[in-house]
Amino acid sequence: MDERRVVRVSKYLAKHLRHQPERIGITLDAHGWVEVDVLLEAAAAHGFPISRAELERAVADNDKRRYVMEGGRIRASQGHSVRVDLDLPVTEPPPVLFHGTVARNVDSIMAEGLRPMKRHHVHLSPDPETATRVGARRGAPVVLVVDAAAMHASGHLFRCSANGVWLVDHVPPAFLRVAESRFGPQGPRSQ
The missing domain is CATH 1.10.10.970 (RNA 2'-phosphotransferase, Tpt1/KptA family, N-terminal domain)
Structure with missing residues (x-):
């Protein structure tokens, strides 16, 4: 094939x-x-x-x-817009998780947090490389860092899908920051 x-x-x-x-x-x-x-x-x-x-x-x-x-x-494994219960156990997340997006979304995300939009959960990556690939699907990627340990400590429930994607209902803005890249927080700048 x-x-x-x-x-x-x-x-x-x-x-x-x-x-x-x-x-x-x-x-x-x-x-x-x-x-x-x-x-x-x-x-x-x-x-x-x-x-x-x-x-x-x-x-x-x-x-x-x-x-x-x-x-x-x-x-x-995840990403459904139809109603299903993946029956994944609640699991303690690693201290930090990541989310890939594009620059045009950053201001609203930092104001409202990450929401599932048309899906059932917010999808988080275990490493910045995966988040970069996810964000790059829609343009120049921006990686957000999620303080998963603090979220977990405050009662947010995390689940991990079969393919290693972390799922959570919502990420409030207080648990988010823009990752520093080798170009700074917003990507490359023209000289």
Whole structure:
């Protein structure tokens, strides 16, 4: 299977396992799972046939480990806009977590905090490199540092998804700061 096909299958999975399962006639269970055979039949019936080997490769090769397959079922690791309970245990986070964004969002984030927007949780990265890659999807990245230890101590609940993304309901502005980069807090400046 060529790389373009892997990407197409992954995007198809994201759309239907995270956002619009009803579009192809599948129903996710309360925890976001669907039987692999049901997904494959629905995809074929809706004009996007996927072989089991293609599905397994798309899951295994996804650099962000967005999907989990176990016991004949599959689900997205996080990022749902449809109501699911991933049934992840509350876990003590590392002292610091990170969030990637772009400069145009920083002022509102620093005023209102990080909110889940159309998703169920705010997604936080375990390291600044991952947050930089996330922020770079929408332009020049800005990395925010989250004082996860202080949030946890004040009662905020953290969960960690199967692919290492940390999930929290909201990050108040008091727990945020802009990371210093080698160019300073706002990125490179023209000379």
